[in-house]
């Protein structure tokens with residue numbers, strides 16, 4: 001059926017629709033993003049489903065085991081329990097952003113390879129993020145410091161993880177002197 005256009009206004013109405021949501025601006029791995037979807041969306045799903053950054057893993061709805069850790073303003077934070085609404089103006093670093101972007105691995109990534117601290121690998125991104133946070137706080141962590149991290153590895157790599165973190169700490173100390 002033909003539409004009756006006669007009823008439509010002939011001049012622009014000056015009605016400017018307001019966006020439904022203003023958006024949440026944040027930085028992820030050094031790039032700016034604006035999330036305009038549901039503010040309650042967990043960061044983990046934004047990373048994995050929207051940005052396709054799938055290094056960060058799902059470890060349950062409470063983030064147990066640390067597989068879902070990312071750095072938020074440098075602090076290890078659960079991506080599944082952090083909604084996008086809490087991230088306005090924040091800087092997020094995922095495991096993909098740990099390396100320097102010039103092809104060099106982060107000392108922790110290299111140390112995990114060198115110490116063969118990766119079994120199935122599912123928990124590894126979380127370990128790397130938690131360890132980066134740890135080494136920001138404690139330059140030479142003890143076994144107790146490492147064991148206090150919330151991460152779980154069901155492949156039994158903990159002993160090699162300890163060695164890897166200590167190796168990375170030594171590399172970073174050496175790098176700081178150079």
Ligand code: FES
Nearest residue numbers: 119120121153154
């Ligand atoms: S390497 Fe498999 S769970 Fe840690």
